[in-house]
Structures are given as C-alpha cells and as structure tokens.
Amino acid sequence: MPPTSETLTAERILATTEEVLRRHGPAKATVVDVARALGVSHGSVYRHFRTKAELRGAVTKRWLDRTTQVLAGIAADGERDPEARVREWFAALFAAKRHKAGGDPELFATYQVLVGDQGEVVGQHIAELTGQLTDIVRAGVDAGVFTAQDPATAARALFQATGRFHDPGYAQEWQQPGVEGEFEAVMDLLVRGLRARD
Amino acid sequence: MPPTSETLTAERILATTEEVLRRHGPAKATVVDVARALGVSHGSVYRHFRTKAELRGAVTKRWLDRTTQVLAGIAADGERDPEARVREWFAALFAAKRHKAGGDPELFATYQVLVGDQGEVVGQHIAELTGQLTDIVRAGVDAGVFTAQDPATAARALFQATGRFHDPGYAQEWQQPGVEGEFEAVMDLLVRGLRARD
Incomplete structure (x- = not known):
C-alpha cells in the first residue's frame, strides 16, 4: 500500500478516482478500489464523499471544470474586443475538447459514460459556460459592436x-480533415x- | 401467403422491407423474411437488390428521401424571398425530423441503426440537402439580400x-419545452x- 502520511484531501481522492476509473473502467470502479489505491479505509473516502454517486459527480465536475477555467480567463478579459473574445473563447473550447478526446481517448470514453449519468452536473457546467458567453455578448452590446435583444438568449443560441x-457526440468528426x-x-x-x- | 399477382416492383419490396424491419428489428430482419412477407422467393427479391446490404441501403435512402422531397419544393420556390425560404426550409426539416422521431419512435430507432451502417447513403442525403440550401443562399446573393463569399460554404455552415x-442524436431534446x-x-x-x- 502507498504511504498515507499525506493528508487525505478531496482533491487527492478525486485524482486517485480518475486513475481508478481509467484502470478499471466506469462500470467496475468502486469506492473500495479508490480507498485501496490511496492506502486508506473506504470510511475515510466516505467522510469526504457521502456516496459513490457523489464521488462520481465530483470527479465528473472536476473533469468538466478543467475546460471551464481556461475559458473563464478569456471571457473576463475586458481588454480585448468582444468579437475577438467570442472567437477565441470558442476556439479554446473546441481545442480543449479535441485535446481531451484525441489525447487520451480511453479517459474521454470513461468520462462520456459518467457524463451520461450526471445530468445535473452537466447542466450546471453548460449553464456556467453560457454564463461566460453571456458576459461577452453583453460587453459587445454595451460597446455597441453587437446587437442582441437578450444577451443570454443570444449566448445560448451561439452555444447550440x-x-x-x-x-462529445461529434468527437469522431473532430479528427476529419477540413473540420x-x-x-x-x-x-x-x-x-x-x-x-x-x- | 399473400397473393403475388401484383407486379413485384422495387417500391413494393422496399415498403415491405420497412414493415419487416419494424416487426423483426434491424438486427434480425432478413431477405427471406421480406420474401416471405411478399409471398415470393428470395431469388425474386435478389433480382431487384443484389445483396442484403444493397436492400438495406435502398430502404434507408427511401426513408431519408421522404424528407428531401418536401424540402426540394421549398428550395425551388423562386417566388418567395430567400430569407423566408431559408427559415421555412429549416422549419420544415425540423418538423419532418420531429414527426419521424415522435410519431413512430420504434421505426425511427430502427432507421437510426440502419443510418449508422450506411455512411455513403447518409453522405449523399446530406450533400443533397446542402445542395438545396446552396441554391437558396445563391438566390439571396444574386438578389443582393445575402452576403456570402461562397454559397456552398455558407450552406454547409448553416446546416452544421x-x-x-x-x-437524430438530439432527438430527445426535440420533446423538451422551449425547443x-x-x-x-x-x-x-x-x-x-x-x-x-x-
């Protein structure tokens, strides 16, 4: 068993959960596997995440948040003009998704299974992304370079x-020439x- | 066995194939099932469609063409202004897809399996649809109401x-309120x- 001297943080549990999911696959990975990989009792894991579902939700959110954080910086950059920000924001989103899908296809497939079970986590993720986009659209309307009756509606339309x-349903298309x-x-x-x- | 006095046309075979697919599902339906339902030998079916794959391709094309034909009329209607035609064309496409998905979900699911196996037929279908859209965009450019450097590129962007x-991957969303x-x-x-x- 690996040493347990390091403090058992939620982040350590989630990083290990990702490794366990990668190794065992989403169908088979259990909380006991996670605890074993950390060298702790499964009770210690349950002190941070009350149920297996909560742990799976948290690890899915962590995976989705990696993209959100990069994009938040672009959305909040008031120095750049809104049109450049919209283009850069979507280019960064596309690049992040392609990188996840192409760079580690097994982990991507694993998370697609989790994402399918985590409607609420995914809904919050999409709300956060369209919220960022709404900020950019509103900045463009305020600057007089965009026209939108309702920035939130325009942001959702852009996203859709x-x-x-x-x-992720289009991940195969992202490898095609011409994309x-x-x-x-x-x-x-x-x-x-x-x-x-x- | 039903009477065989009616001439065995390709259209009769395809209509029966659709019924057989509906009854047996795409995994189990065979050419022998189709021949039996028509009251003919399977050799008679093979005289129209040389292989099972060809028969499945043709029945998939027939299903997809039902949508294409409605849209072709809108695309070709030079009387209406191009902006109204673009809107109406997409509204008709959306309505046709929703009708297929919601009106007969079993048959829709059956055809989704076939569509997944028929890359070439689907590619031709999409090329036909974006070709119709290209005609509308070009009419708009010629009339001075649209700007597009290349109508075919703009049409593909509209479609995507x-x-x-x-x-069809979004079929579940089509039943949501607000769609x-x-x-x-x-x-x-x-x-x-x-x-x-x-």
Missing part, C-alpha cells in the same frame, strides 16, 4: 449553433449575426 | 449550425449573419 465543435475550415465558416456566420447594424 | 434541430424558442433564436442569429451589409 456550435455544438458540432464541442458536443477547422468548417469551424471557421460557422464562427464567421455567427459573428456576423451578432454585429450591430442600423 | 442547426444540427441540434435535425441531427421551439431555441430553434428561433439560432435561426435569427444565422439569418442576420447571412444578410448583406455595406
């Missing part, structure tokens, strides 16, 4: 219209749709 | 940006992106 480039050009064409159309006019 | 409202409003918001953004400006 770009699903091909971030919805970059397709992404640019969709972004061009959407950004033109956002621009203000008289 | 609306995937949520016609890609109509989401569709309208995406269409508003896209149509504004198409419009010409100085």
Whole structure:
C-alpha cells in the first residue's frame, strides 16, 4: 500500500478516482478500489464523499471544470474586443475538447459514460459556460459592436449553433480533415449575426 | 401467403422491407423474411437488390428521401424571398425530423441503426440537402439580400449550425419545452449573419 502520511484531501481522492476509473473502467470502479489505491479505509473516502454517486459527480465536475477555467480567463478579459473574445473563447473550447478526446481517448470514453449519468452536473457546467458567453455578448452590446435583444438568449443560441465543435457526440468528426475550415465558416456566420447594424 | 399477382416492383419490396424491419428489428430482419412477407422467393427479391446490404441501403435512402422531397419544393420556390425560404426550409426539416422521431419512435430507432451502417447513403442525403440550401443562399446573393463569399460554404455552415434541430442524436431534446424558442433564436442569429451589409 502507498504511504498515507499525506493528508487525505478531496482533491487527492478525486485524482486517485480518475486513475481508478481509467484502470478499471466506469462500470467496475468502486469506492473500495479508490480507498485501496490511496492506502486508506473506504470510511475515510466516505467522510469526504457521502456516496459513490457523489464521488462520481465530483470527479465528473472536476473533469468538466478543467475546460471551464481556461475559458473563464478569456471571457473576463475586458481588454480585448468582444468579437475577438467570442472567437477565441470558442476556439479554446473546441481545442480543449479535441485535446481531451484525441489525447487520451480511453479517459474521454470513461468520462462520456459518467457524463451520461450526471445530468445535473452537466447542466450546471453548460449553464456556467453560457454564463461566460453571456458576459461577452453583453460587453459587445454595451460597446455597441453587437446587437442582441437578450444577451443570454443570444449566448445560448451561439452555444447550440456550435455544438458540432464541442458536443462529445461529434468527437469522431473532430479528427476529419477540413473540420477547422468548417469551424471557421460557422464562427464567421455567427459573428456576423451578432454585429450591430442600423 | 399473400397473393403475388401484383407486379413485384422495387417500391413494393422496399415498403415491405420497412414493415419487416419494424416487426423483426434491424438486427434480425432478413431477405427471406421480406420474401416471405411478399409471398415470393428470395431469388425474386435478389433480382431487384443484389445483396442484403444493397436492400438495406435502398430502404434507408427511401426513408431519408421522404424528407428531401418536401424540402426540394421549398428550395425551388423562386417566388418567395430567400430569407423566408431559408427559415421555412429549416422549419420544415425540423418538423419532418420531429414527426419521424415522435410519431413512430420504434421505426425511427430502427432507421437510426440502419443510418449508422450506411455512411455513403447518409453522405449523399446530406450533400443533397446542402445542395438545396446552396441554391437558396445563391438566390439571396444574386438578389443582393445575402452576403456570402461562397454559397456552398455558407450552406454547409448553416446546416452544421442547426444540427441540434435535425441531427437524430438530439432527438430527445426535440420533446423538451422551449425547443421551439431555441430553434428561433439560432435561426435569427444565422439569418442576420447571412444578410448583406455595406
């Protein structure tokens, strides 16, 4: 058993849970496996996460949050003009998803199973992302470069219209030649749709 | 056995194949089942469709073509202005897909299995649909109401940006409250992106 001298934090449990999921697969991985890998009793794990479902929800959120944090920086960067921010935000989202899907396909597949079971966690994740987008759209409206009656509605439309480039159901398409050009064409159309006019 | 006096046409075989698929499911349905339902020998079926794969491809194409034909009429209607035609074309596509998915969920699920195996047939279907859209976009450019450097690229971007409202992978979303409003918001953004400006 590995040494247990390190303090058992929620983050340590989640990092180990990810490794256990990778090794055993989402169907077989148990809390006992996680505790064994940490060299602690399963009771110690349950003190941080009351149920297996809660642990799986937390590890899924951690996986999704890795993308959210990168994007938050772009959304909050008031120095850059809103149109560049929208483009960069979506390019970063697409890049992060492609990297996750292509760089470690097994872990990606594992998390797709978890994501399918975690409707609430996924819903919160999407709400957070469209919230970031709403901030950018609102900044563009305030600056007079975007037209949108309701920034939140426009942000949701932008997010849904770009699903091909971030919805994991399309992961296979992300490896196809020409997908970059397709992404640019969709972004061009959407950004033109956002621009203000008289 | 039903009477065989009627001429054995490709269309009769395909209509019966659809019924057999509905009854037995896509995994179990065989050419012998189709021949039996028609009251003919399986050799008679093979004279129209050389292989089981060819028969399955043809029945899938027939299913997909039902949508294409309705849309072709909208795309070709030069009387209506291009913006109204784009909106109506996508509304008809969404309505047709929702009708197929919601009206006969079992048959829809059956065809989703076939569609998954028929990459070439599906590719041709999508090429046909984006071809129709290209005609509408080009008419708009010619009339000076749309701006698009390349109508075919814009048409593909429109089609991909609306995937949520016609890609069968989203069929469950089509029953959610608010989906109509989401569709309208995406269409508003896209149509504004198409419009010409100085």
